[in-house]
Structure formats: structure tokens, C-alpha cells
Amino acid sequence: MSTKIISDIGNWLVSSGALATLFIFAWKYVKPILEEKQKHAKTVRERELLGFVNALADNAVNSLVSNSAMTGHDKFKTATSLVGSTLADKGFDVDQATVEHAVQSAYEKSDLTPTVDPNEKPTTGVVISHD
Numbered sequence: 632m633s634t635k636i637i638s639d640i641g642n643w644l645v646s647s648g649a650l651a652t653l654f655i656f657a658w659k660y661v662k663p664i665l666e667e668k669q670k671h672a673k674t675v676r677e678r679e680l681l682g683f684v685n686a687l688a689d690n691a692v693n694s695l696v697s698n699s700a701m702t703g704h705d706k707f708k709t710a711t712s713l714v715g716s717t718l719a720d721k722g723f724d725v726d727q728a729t730v731e732h733a734v735q736s737a738y739e740k741s742d743l744t745p746t747v748d749p750n751e752k753p754t755t756g757v758v759i760s761h762d
Contacts, residue, residue: 680723680725681729681733683723684714684718684725684729684730684733685733685736685737687713687714687717687718687733688710688714688730688733688734688736688737689737689740689741691709691710691713691714691734691737692706692710692734692737692738692740692741693737693741694713695709695710696741706738707734707735707738710734710737710738711727711730711731711734714730714733714734715727715730718730
């Protein structure tokens with residue numbers, strides 16, 4: 632007897648359109664949640680990819696620090712090429728400008744860029760004595 636009742640309820644849901652209406656209301660509730668999860672996952676992937684690009688740029692720039700046979704511009708081009716080719720080999724599609732910004736940032740953090748203390752007063756080489 633209980634299977635007949637369940638079957639009758641199922642048939643009524645299908646034939647009356649109540650099941651379709653229930654599905655539409657459920658979809659309107661679930662769809663924004665799914666879209667938000669998808670955006671979050673995309674953001675996390677992009678953040679992780681950017682971290683990977685920055686790490687590659689740091690490694691490429693640091694590997695060129697001691698190479699005195701190359702100019703700064705050549706080192707930048709080589710580091711950018713290394714990072715871009717490594718990303719392409721791994722199957723990542725990253726904008727060239729992003730790679731260049733990561734290499735520039737790595738260059739500014741590296742030993743290739745002189746460190747300037749903003750609190751230090753510049754010296755002119757002339758010493759004035761107040762005797």
C-alpha cells in the first residue's frame with residue numbers, strides 16, 4: 632500500500648507541474664551559490680598562478696645576478712623569456728605584461744638593485760666645519 636501512495640504522489644508531482652515548479656525554485660536558489668563558488672575557485676587559482684609566476688621570476692632574476700657578461704636590459708629580457716617559456720611548457724597562459732611586471736618586481740627585490748636608505752642624508756663630499 633505504501634508503494635502505491637508513493638507512486639501516486641510521484642505521478643501527481645509530474646502531471647501537475649509541481650515537480651517542474653519545485654525544480655525552478657530550487658535552481659533559482661542554488662544557481663547564485665554555485666556561481667559564487669565558481670568565482671571563488673577562479674580567484675584562488677589566479678592567486679596561486681600569480682604566486683607561481685612571482686616565484687619563477689625571483690628564481691630567474693636571482694640566477695642572473697652574478698652574470699657580469701650581460702647588461703641589465705639583456706638580463707631582463709632573458710629572465711622574462713625564461714619565465715614565459717617555463718609557464719608555456721607547464722601549460723599556463725599568462726599575459727606577457729604580467730610576466731614582465733613579475734620580473735621587474737623580482738629585479739627590484741634582488742641584489743641587482745642598489746638599496747637606498749630614505750632616512751640617510753645625502754653626502755656631497757664637502758665637509759663644512761663649524762669651529
